[in-house]
Amino acid sequence: MRILIIGAGKMGTFFSDLLCFKHTVGIFDTDPQRLRFTFNTQRMTDPEEIRTFNPELVINAATVKFTLDAFRMVMPYVAKECILADIASVKTGLPEFYADCNHPFVSTHPMFGPTFASLSNLSNENAIIISEGDHLGKIFFKDLYSELHLNIREYTFKEHDEVIAYSLSIPFASTLVFGSIMKHQDAPGTTYKRHMAIAHGLMSEDDYLLTEILFNPNTISQLTNIQEKLEQLKEIIARKDSAAMRDFLESVRQNLK
Numbered sequence: 001m002r003i004l005i006i007g008a009g010k011m012g013t014f015f016s017d018l019l020c021f022k023h024t025v026g027i028f029d030t031d032p033q034r035l036r037f038t039f040n041t042q043r044m045t046d047p048e049e050i051r052t053f054n055p056e057l058v059i060n061a062a063t064v065k066f067t068l069d070a071f072r073m074v075m076p077y078v079a080k081e082c083i084l085a086d087i088a089s090v091k092t093g094l095p096e097f098y099a100d101c102n103h104p105f106v107s108t109h110p111m112f113g114p115t116f117a118s119l120s121n122l123s124n125e126n127a128i129i130i131s132e133g134d135h136l137g138k139i140f141f142k143d144l145y146s147e148l149h150l151n152i153r154e155y156t157f158k159e160h161d162e163v164i165a166y167s168l169s170i171p172f173a174s175t176l177v178f179g180s181i182m183k184h185q186d187a188p189g190t191t192y193k194r195h196m197a198i199a200h201g202l203m204s205e206d207d208y209l210l211t212e213i214l215f216n217p218n219t220i221s222q223l224t225n226i227q228e229k230l231e232q233l234k235e236i237i238a239r240k241d242s243a244a245m246r247d248f249l250e251s252v253r254q255n256l257k
Contacts, residue, residue: 001023001024001056001057001140002023002024002026002053002054002055002056002057003019003023003024003025003026003055003056003057003058003059004025004026004027004028004044004050004053004055004057004058004059004074004078005019005025005026005027005028005041005058005059005061006027006028006029006058006059006060006061006062006070006071006074007027007028007029007060007061007062007063007070008027008029008031008034008035008038009034009061009062009063011061011087011110012027012029012059012061012062013027013037013038015059015061015087016038016039016041017039018144018148019144020039020040020041021040024042025040025041025042026041026042026043026044026049026050026053026055027041027042027043027044028044028045028047028049028050028074029044029045030045031045032045047073047074047076047077048077050074050077050078051077051078054078054079055078055082056081056082056083057082057083057085057137057140058071058074058078058082058083058084058085059085059086059087060084060085060086060087060088061087063206063208063209064088064089064090064206064208064209064212065206065208065209065212067086067088067094068093068094068097071084071086071097071101075101075103078103080102080103081103081104082103082104083103083104083105083106083134083136083137083140084098084101084103084104084105084106085105085106085107085108085137085141086107086108087108087109087110088107088109089109089164089168089209089213090164090209090212090213090216091107091109091130091157091160091161092212094107094157095132095157098132104134104136104137105133105134105137106129106130106133106134106137106138106140106141107129107130107132107133107157108127108128108129108130108141108145109127109128109130109160109164110125110127110145110150111125111126111127111128111167112125112126112127112150122148122149122150123149123150125150125151126150126151126152126153127141127145127150127151127152127153128152128153128154128155128160128163129141129142129145129152129153129154129155130154130155130156130157130160131154131155131156132156132157138154161216161217161218162218164213164216164218165216165217165218165219165221165222166218166222168213169213169214169216169218169219169222169223170222170226172202172210172213172214173214173219173222173223173226174226175195175198175199175202176202178195178199179199179202179203182196182199232248233248236248
């Protein structure tokens with residue numbers, strides 16, 4: 001299959017390296033410097049090169065902020081039967097775009113990133129495939145993710161946003177609150193250092209990505225849950241209520257099972 005990857009960032013080059021031995025892969029980026037280390041692929045910086053390449057599948061790995069713009073840039077140069085695919089962690093605007101694009105499409109979300117995951121060992125990681133997509137496109141990604149030993153889940157666009165609010169918005173918000181009150185520690189404990197490592201990793205991510213994930217409409221309800229539990233914990237500590245603290249800790253252990 002002829003596969004075009006848009007964007008030579010970390011995820012774009014990851015997919016390029018992954019696919020280039022079984023498929024004919026081209027990678028397009030407007031910045032030629034980002035194409036220097038791509039391997040066994042056709043490098044493109046001019047959209048006209050895409051027309052000649054004539055991809056059967058386009059995987060959009062552009063930064064979340066530019067996902068829709070990247071699609072619009074290449075669409076005039078790809079055939080109508082070409083499948084459009086995204087791997088965006090934020091799906092804002094994509095259902096509406098796909099509804100009007102007159103192309104078959106598939107939308108997925110690899111639930112791992114270069115900041116925390118080991119891309120050489122993904123057996124404990126997950127991937128989401130959006131159920132509304134093209135059948136052949138979904139089969140392609142199911143086979144690909146199965147080869148990586150990823151745990152695959154299929155959700156609608158709506159269900160995806162709900163899952164992301166729970167699995168990303170909660171830890172993102174909790175880490176941001178942790179980081180916002182931190183100060184230098186001369187003798188940090190192990191737990192503190194682990195939290196700091198997570199905070200530093202999170203803050204290395206793109207600001208737009210963090211903002212869009214937190215602006216998910218489902219985030220507010222999750223933040224409300226956090227506030228309620230913090231208030232409950234605050235009251236237990238203020239009362240020095242040992243019995244209530246035991247119950248609270250036990251409820252946390254049950255949630256973590």
